[in-house]
Amino acid sequence: MKEDNLILNKSFDFAISIVSYYKTLQSQNEFVLSKQVLRSGTSVGANIEEAIGGHSRKDFIAKLIIAYKEARETRYWLRLLDKSQIVKNDPAKQLKEIEDIINILTAIIKTSKNNS
Secondary structure, eight states: OOTTOHHHHHHHHHHHHHHHHHHHHHHTTOOHHHHHHHHHHHHHHHHHHHHHTOSSHHHHHHHHHHHHHHHHHHHHHHHHHHHHOOSSOOOHHHHHHHHHHHHHHHHHHHHHHHTO
16 A cells, blocks of 8 residues: 555544544543543554555455444544533534545445455
C-alpha cells in the first residue's frame, strides 16, 4: 500500500479529532463515555495500520473487519453522547468522519473478499 492511503490518512486524522474531543469531554467532567470513545476511536486506525502489514489477504481482511467493528462501536458512543446531552460539545463533526470511514471500510472489505 502507498503512503497516500486514503483510509489510513482518514483514520489517523479521525484519531486526532477523537483525542481532541476526549480532552473536551474530560474538561466537562465526563470520564466514562469519554474513555470508551477514545479507546474505540483510536483503535480504528491502529487496526487499519495492522491490516496494511498483514501477512496474507485473509489477515488483511480480518484486521479490516476489526477496524470496521471498532468504527461502528465509536459511532455508537458518539451517538450516545449526542442524544444523552450529558455534555455541551456536539459530536457532529466526528459522527460525519466516522460515517465516511465506515463506508470506505465496507467498500474495501467487500472488494477484498470478492477478489479473494
